[in-house]
Amino acid sequence: MKKHYLQSQIYLFLLLIIGVMSCDGQNKTDNQVVTNAIKSAKIIKPQGIYKDAAIGTGMQDKAGNIWFGSNGEGVYRYDGKTFTHFTTKDGLDNNIVYSILEDKTGNIWVGTKTGLNRYVPTTPPSAGGKAFTQIPIIVNRGNNSSLLNGVWSMMQDKKGTIWLGTDEGVYCYNPSTMLGGGSIYFTRFLDDSNIINKDTLKLKAIFSILEDKSGKIWFGACMNEGISRYDGKTLTNIIPYNDIRRVNKIIEDRSGNLLFASSFNGVCRYEPSALLKVGGKAFSKNVFMRKQGYQGNILKDKSGNIWFDENNGLGFYDGTKHKILTEKDGLPTSNMFPILEDKSGNIWFSSIGMGLYKYDEKSFTNFSE
Structure with a gap:
């Protein structure tokens, strides 16, 4: 996929998904590095040029904090009481965030429009008091040059390898492999000569990466390559692009089927x-018989229910029945985008203009101005 096309699609992709306290100084709270971030x-509300900015990704870390990434407003961390706001002032290379991952050691990785960043909760701030450190994607041993490379998706597999879906291809990082001086060493997945790649896949601009229950790795592409699967030896194109077109998210349901949110x-x-x-x-296409339109995200909760955004509400499937929930059913807005389920079973949703809502199976709570 040509890069200028990706850049022209960034705003559309993120637009459709969907009292301030003083600075804290450099101190630690609950073993978290806070630095200069605002709480x-x-x-x-959006403070930058993207007035329709929205939260597009999120995850909950081992300590219980919930992290939200936005398209223009950086990253928010919620500790159950207050939100801490991180932007380029706190070390991020860009405020347009595509992906967030917590690795097995508790580090937080943030993929943006232009690169990769890492937050280490147990390490003091870097020089200048920045909470985040920008991590260059080093493609060859001894080569210190980095790529201006959007990181659309991230996943850590059962073996501990971190997978990155970027503009320039899929890269992998094994935390046990370090360069001299402690640099992080990435390998381009397709540079492995042992991989059988008869379909000559490029794996560029992978919007979603999933490891299924059997350990196979699935890739959902923005353009050209649809859905592909790696079984440990062979990389195969499972669903051609012309059959599914752009894929934004992959999940596995309780029956072992793969579900894809396609545009x-x-x-x-x-x-x-x-x-x-x-x-x-x-x-099968459009299994919930949705009206033509953008499909941004899909979420499976702990009970196996499927949530997804609808044209004028929220899609819900319990394994038997498909319902479309609207404002008549108590939704705070008709434009809602599922983000994540937290450890307490609450579902979090976003809307344009940095709207954020929590659903506790009874009612919605608004967490935005």
């Missing part, structure tokens, strides 16, 4: 078990 009781074909499904049946159809 507030709620998510504040132009709604929620699609791949059923591996169907391949064992005579005349079985493994791939």
